[in-house]
Every structure is written in C-alpha cells, then in structure tokens.
Amino acid sequence: MRNPHNEPLSSDITGSKPAGTSAKEAQPERKCVLTGRHDARGELVRLALSPDGDVLPDALARAPGRGAWIGVTEAELAAAVANGKLRGALARGFKGAPLSIPADLPARTRAALTRALTDRLGMELKAGTMLLGTERIAQGARAGAVKWLAHASDAGTDGPNKLAQAWRVGEEAEGTGLKGVILPLDRAALSVALGRDNVVHLALADAAAAKRVAVPLQRLLHFLGSAQDTATDRANAAPAACEDIDTKDVFVR
Numbered sequence: 001m002r003n004p005h006n007e008p009l010s011s012d013i014t015g016s017k018p019a020g021t022s023a024k025e026a027q028p029e030r031k032c033v034l035t036g037r038h039d040a041r042g043e044l045v046r047l048a049l050s051p052d053g054d055v056l057p058d059a060l061a062r063a064p065g066r067g068a069w070i071g072v073t074e075a076e077l078a079a080a081v082a083n084g085k086l087r088g089a090l091a092r093g094f095k096g097a098p099l100s101i102p103a104d105l106p107a108r109t110r111a112a113l114t115r116a117l118t119d120r121l122g123m124e125l126k127a128g129t130m131l132l133g134t135e136r137i138a139q140g141a142r143a144g145a146v147k148w149l150a151h152a153s154d155a156g157t158d159g160p161n162k163l164a165q166a167w168r169v170g171e172e173a174e175g176t177g178l179k180g181v182i183l184p185l186d187r188a189a190l191s192v193a194l195g196r197d198n199v200v201h202l203a204l205a206d207a208a209a210a211k212r213v214a215v216p217l218q219r220l221l222h223f224l225g226s227a228q229d230t231a232t233d234r235a236n237a238a239p240a241a242c243e244d245i246d247t248k249d250v251f252v253r
Helices: 074-082 085-094 105-127 134-142 158-170 187-194 207-224
Strands: 029-031 038-040 045-049 055-058 067-070 130-132 148-151 201-204
Touching: 045 085, 045 105, 055 105, 067 085, 074 085, 074 105, 074 207, 105 130, 105 187, 105 207, 130 134, 134 158, 134 201, 148 158, 148 207, 158 201, 201 207
Parallel strands: none
Antiparallel strands: 029 038, 045 055, 045 067, 130 201, 148 201
C-alpha cells in the first residue's frame, strides 16, 4: 500500500463544483476499506484511530491522526465487526498498529452521525437561516425564499405535500418532482435538538446553509441505508468540494 498523503482538516463543502458536473461528480472520492468501492466522500464515514488504538467514528471527518473510510450501512458494518472483516481490513491498512474495535461501533457511528446532523441544524437555527412553523414556511416558500425543505419522519403526508406545493409555486416549478426531504428524525428528536416544541417541518432560507446541512444528512442517510436526494432536487443545495484528491488513497493522516 502506498504511503498516504496528509489530508487537510477542512470542510467538506468549501468551494463550488465546475459547470456541467453533477453534485456527486463534484465531490472528492474515497475508497471503502470493506468493499473496495469508490464513492463520494460525503456518503462515506471516516473511522479514526486514537493514540491508544481505539477505532472510533469521526462523523465530521476532521479528527487528526490515522483513519479509514467505510461506505457500508449500519447492518453491514455490524456484520463486518462480528466476523472480523473490519479488523482484518484495518490491520492491513494500519500495518500492525494496535487496534481496539468496540462491539457497539455501529451504534456509536449512528449516534455520532445523528449528533452531527442535529448539531448542524441547531447552528443554523441560531444563525437565523431556519424557518419553523407551517405557516411561516409556506409563506417563505411561496415567496421563493426557501432553499431547502424537510420534515420529521412522523410528519404524515398532508403537511409535507402542502408545503411542497407551496415551494413549487414559489420556484415556478409546478409539475416537477421538487419536494422536501424526510429526515431520519422524528418530531420528538427534532424538538429536543432545536429546543422548540413540536417541530415537524423546517426549512432553510439560505443556499449555503442548505449545503452545510446536506453534508451530515447525506452521511447519515447513506449509513442508515435510506439514501435519498438530500438536496431535494436542487443542484445548489448539494454539497460541493474543491480539493484535489488521489482516490487511490484509503488511509489518511
């Protein structure tokens, strides 16, 4: 295996994609140590190796030190931990470094990815880029001010459909498939994360904020095996990156 390059500890969403490329094509790629498949960095999860040899999820992909990328679902990771496949892949990559893989690594990874998403949503609320409440979102959507629309997993169908229709009107996109994303969080989890009562629908009024939220959301959905268009069919709401990456490198420092 080649000596790995140093990876800058920077955001996944800096820069912009070249004209004529899709959101996924614009993202740097990483190779999954378990499948050998290359996928967009925003869909993979980085596992970091602590100085003591503990293998832990790095939900923001910013932790210093050695790490590896996985592009599997939670169920597939659980199987790889149980049958030793993950240990073998990491042992080859880390070349004899001591490894301690917790049996609950899949659950820890899901929790870390969920926390990354809820933290990001909380920051957008504090920054004033978020709209809450059905009426407020509908007004903003009809005015063309909504850049991203989402709903709790237990939102039902009436509310999301009505808000999606208002969004399409505001975007002059009637007859298209433009709609909001169903989050892997119910209203109770969203309410706790945002410190508000009964949060069912939420929207972002800033394209840059939509990109920031799309990064942790895309990772979490991919890990849960329920990946969908996190940008809700808007090209300017998908994460982009500008760093040059040698996609053959799997392990990073």
